[in-house]
Amino acid sequence: MLTRKQHDLLTFINNRLGVEGVSPSFEEMKEALQLKSKSGVHRLINALEERAFIRRLPNRARALEVLRMPDIAPVASAPAPSSVIHADFSRPRVREAANDVIEVPLHGRIAAGLPMEAMESDRSLSVPAALLGPGDHYALEVSGDSMIDAGIFDGDYALVRRCETARDGDIIVALVDNTEATLKYLQHEKGMIRLDPANPAYEPQRYLPSRVRVQGKLAGLLRRYH
CATH class of the missing domain: 1.10.10.10 (Winged helix-like DNA-binding domain superfamily/Winged helix DNA-binding domain)
Structure with missing residues (x-):
């Protein structure tokens, strides 16, 4: 229970x-x-x-x-938080297998370390549709190791859902000074934007909000084994 x-x-x-x-x-x-x-x-x-x-x-x-939802109600009678959306979960949710493949634009490399230039490219990446949710997506090849504790490694392909806003704690593609892009956790701190790594070897990066643009949120990862 x-x-x-x-x-x-x-x-x-x-x-x-x-x-x-x-x-x-x-x-x-x-x-x-x-x-x-x-x-x-x-x-x-x-x-x-x-x-x-x-x-x-x-x-x-x-x-x-x-993996499964409980068959009986939880213990205690405290009301659930208002931000939790309620639905009928009496039976486990079963997802249908998706074999479709989507061609996603591959826009160069992005740093998971110090910021680097994110280069445009005319290449694309074949992605199983099951990995992507709603919205417009693109892919970036990860360079660096600052997000390894989040399971993101050098050479991975980050699947990114395009958006211009994000919440604290989201892993985002942040464009700094309109020239450099980096993959980091987003945090707002005392009027500043803090971009947090997921590797204790790296320090957080702090910028004025005017210097940072959100260009997407991490939606998934692809990894190739050679």
Whole structure:
């Protein structure tokens, strides 16, 4: 039997996967459940994983898969947070296999380290449609190791959904000074934009908001093995 918080988090993750095809960030989960810190999210994730309700997908950023939904109501009677969207999850969600392949524009390389120029290209990348949710997408080849703790490695292909806004905790393509692009976690800090790496060997990068443009959010990753 799940606690109310465990049930609410599982519902929130399942709903987000159904709508966007990607699991929410830890920051979004913290806000949805009105928790004080991300450590509380980690504990809930671990508890759900131990009970085989979810599993983490290796080598992919923000990759959680819902294995099943509970058959009975959660314990406790506290109301669920308003940001959790409720639906009928009495039966596990089953996704149909998608064998379609989509040609996605491949716009050069992007730094997962120090910012570098993101070059335009006339190449494309064949991507299984099941990896992409709604919206317009493009791909970038990752260069560098500053996002390795998020499961993003040098030589990976980042699949990016075009957008101009993002929430704190999202992994974004940030264009700095209209010339250099980098793949980092987004954070707002005291009137500044902070771009956080996922590797303790690198320092966060701070910029005035006028210097940074969001050009997309990470939607998935492709990795080739040679």
